[in-house]
Amino acid sequence: MTSTPIADYALLSDCHSAALVSRTGSIDWLCLPRFDSPSVFGRILGESAGHWSIRPAGEFDVTRRYVDDTLILETTFRTGSGVVTLTDALAVPRTADGHDLGADAPHAVLRRIDGVEGSVDMVIEFRPRPEYGLVEPLLCADEGGVITRGSPARLGLSCDLPLDITSGVAHAAFTVTPGDRVSLALTYADSSHPVPALMSPPEIEEALDDTMQAWSLWSREHQGYEGPWKQLVWLSGRVLYGLTYQPTGAIVAAPTTSLPEEVGGERNWDYRFAWVRDASFTLNALWVAACPDEGDRFFQWMIDAAATNVARGAPLQIMFGIGGEHDLTERELPHLEGWRDSAPVRVGNGAWDQAQLDVYGELLDAAHRLRYHIDFDATTRQFLVDVADAATRRWEETDQGIWEVRGGPRHFTYSKVMCWVALDRAIKLAELLSAEDRVPAWTTIRDRIRSEVLARGWSERIGAFTQAFDGDELDASVLMMPIVGFIEATDRRMVSTLDAIDAQLTDPRGLVYRYLGADDGLAGEEGTFVLCTFWLAQSLALAGRPADARAVMERILPYFNDVGLMAEEVDPQSGDLLGNFPQAFSHIGLVNAAWAIAEAESQATP
Numbered sequence: 135m136t137s138t139p140i141a142d143y144a145l146l147s148d149c150h151s152a153a154l155v156s157r158t159g160s161i162d163w164l165c166l167p168r169f170d171s172p173s174v175f176g177r178i179l180g181e182s183a184g185h186w187s188i189r190p191a192g193e194f195d196v197t198r199r200y201v202d203d204t205l206i207l208e209t210t211f212r213t214g215s216g217v218v219t220l221t222d223a224l225a226v227p228r229t230a231d232g233h234d235l236g237a238d239a240p241h242a243v244l245r246r247i248d249g250v251e252g253s254v255d256m257v258i259e260f261r262p263r264p265e266y267g268l269v270e271p272l273l274c275a276d277e278g279g280v281i282t283r284g285s286p287a288r289l290g291l292s293c294d295l296p297l298d299i300t301s302g303v304a305h306a307a308f309t310v311t312p313g314d315r316v317s318l319a320l321t322y323a324d325s326s327h328p329v330p331a332l333m334s335p336p337e338i339e340e341a342l343d344d345t346m347q348a349w350s351l352w353s354r355e356h357q358g359y360e361g362p363w364k365q366l367v368w369l370s371g372r373v374l375y376g377l378t379y380q381p382t383g384a385i386v387a388a389p390t391t392s393l394p395e396e397v398g399g400e401r402n403w404d405y406r407f408a409w410v411r412d413a414s415f416t417l418n419a420l421w422v423a424a425c426p427d428e429g430d431r432f433f434q435w436m437i438d439a440a441a442t443n444v445a446r447g448a449p450l451q452i453m454f455g456i457g458g459e460h461d462l463t464e465r466e467l468p469h470l471e472g473w474r475d476s477a478p479v480r481v482g483n484g485a486w487d488q489a490q491l492d493v494y495g496e497l498l499d500a501a502h503r504l505r506y507h508i509d510f511d512a513t514t515r516q517f518l519v520d521v522a523d524a525a526t527r528r529w530e531e532t533d534q535g536i537w538e539v540r541g542g543p544r545h546f547t548y549s550k551v552m553c554w555v556a557l558d559r560a561i562k563l564a565e566l567l568s569a570e571d572r573v574p575a576w577t578t579i580r581d582r583i584r585s586e587v588l589a590r591g592w593s594e595r596i597g598a599f600t601q602a603f604d605g606d607e608l609d610a611s612v613l614m615m616p617i618v619g620f621i622e623a624t625d626r627r628m629v630s631t632l633d634a635i636d637a638q639l640t641d642p643r644g645l646v647y648r649y650l651g652a653d654d655g656l657a658g659e660e661g662t663f664v665l666c667t668f669w670l671a672q673s674l675a676l677a678g679r680p681a682d683a684r685a686v687m688e689r690i691l692p693y694f695n696d697v698g699l700m701a702e703e704v705d706p707q708s709g710d711l712l713g714n715f716p717q718a719f720s721h722i723g724l725v726n727a728a729w730a731i732a733e734a735e736s737q738a739t740p
């Protein structure tokens with residue numbers, strides 16, 4: 135059983151794919167050449183699915199950090215005999231423009247071992263298992279390392295140490311002392327290309343230097359936030375950008391699949407796709423934490439992926455593959471036992487054809503926020519007009535809602551609010567969209583939606599806005615109502631809702647659940663939802679209660695791991711991280727809550 139805590143992992147990204155590196159120096163997740171490709175190393179989901187570990191031979195203590203303002207990971211191992219550092223990165227080329235970070239990434243993992251103090255015995259274990267662990271490739275010794283054969287993924291391990299190859303595993307044992315340096319790399323090619331060339335130590339050093347320069351330049355050009363929790367906000371900006379697929383501008387919800395929302399449960403989903411909602415939220419967060427100039431690439435990708443369907447009256451699909459793929463059919467991988475025996479392991483995502491009406495609002499809200507960073511050419515204008523028109527036609531329908539419940543569709547309050555947002559933002563964008571003639575019709579429907587939400591989404595019995603019309607169930611998604619400007623956070627109904635959620639929808643630590651007790655069509659329970667806790671903090675800040683907002687922030691921040699990363703959920707019993715990791719939603723929530731608290735505190739200061 136795979137039992138390494140989710141919090142033990144750190145992220146590497148080249149804006150094409152991602153790797154997860156454990157505190158013990160093991161790459162237990164790597165998909166090449168894209169985020170959604172089959173894994174080469176997948177031990178996080180099953181012991182047989184491959185890994186690449188570099189660690190001391192004996193007992194050790196660990197500290198880790200990201201080097202300066204990059205996603206280059208430095209792990210320091212301290213043993214009884216000495217100290218050694220391990221530097222890890224996914225290579226990106228040197229660039230003269232920070233906006234080009236990740237362009238032409240070579241799909242190479244770079245690893246460097248440096249002796250610091252004393253003498254440390256080290257061991258390397260290289261166990262690639264492509265196709266989610268289904269394939270045990272042939273490992274063939276080559277000058278300067280090892281190459282693999284027998285799978286669609288052609289890999290080259292560059293290593294100038296003697297390697298022992300047995301049963302599809304390459305081993306090395308060696309000793310480092312101060313001044314010693316060992317440089318390694320993993321290069322990739324698909325079966326239509328020659329076996330990738332192995333890299334010499336100087337070439338690996340140059341690639342690491344290029345990667346450092348590229349990330350440092352990106353950070354200098356993008357990160358200017360100076361409010362509270364600056365370092366976490368800056369890191370979240372880098373993480374969110376690291377979840378962007380550079381060739382298209384698509385943004386994945388997380389770089390992993392099937393890390394569970396409940397240990398041993400079935401709530402295990404593939405998040406390596408681009409949800410319209412999550413990507414739109416990410417762009418809004420990058421407006422604070424980094425730079426929104428990449429927004430134009432995202433909208434061009436959206437148009438290519440979805441414009442035809444929306445124009446002919448079909449629903450806006452809620453998610454796409456990072457290349458714009460529509461069919462994301464879900465299947466199970468029965469040969470993998472899952473993290474901590476949480477099966478099934480799934481690839482693909484069956485929610486791709488769900489009806490979720492909120493996506494119209496999230497897309498148009500992002501367009502409005504980034505209106506000075508988007509090229510409103512004729513195609514973009516028509517696409518956004520079509521999205522607004524779709525909201526006018528469909529807002530009265532039922533849907534599965536933001537949480538993608540697998541029970542029956544309902545009239546979810548949040549979905550109606552976001553249809554209101556779609557029309558509100560379209561009205562504000564009307565001149566840029568050359569759609570002034572549609573404003574009267576959009577205004578009429580927008581006002582009808584607002585009246586319906588205030589009448590049917592509010593429960594006098596529980597004194598709060600509710601999950602669905604004419605119901606009495608609390609749902610944290612209504613915390614977005616003041617955030618998107620539907621209602622003032624100081625309105626008595628919203629104040630009452632904030633207090634009800636804080637009192638009734640939290641665990642003993644004060645972390646917020648999405649909902650409790652509602653039938654979502656799935657067995658089992660789930661953890662508290664990190665984004666919802668940040669929504670509560672953000673809404674309290676908007677309500678002019680920055681001290682209360684800070685208190686909520688202080689509840690959740692201790693659950694970020696040692697390098698500042700967060701999963702989707704927190705286990706209410708153990709406090710362990712749950713769900714796919716790192717989760718864009720969680721880092722989005724941190725950025726927006728920190729910004730709102732900074733604004734509220736500045737306004738409260740005499």
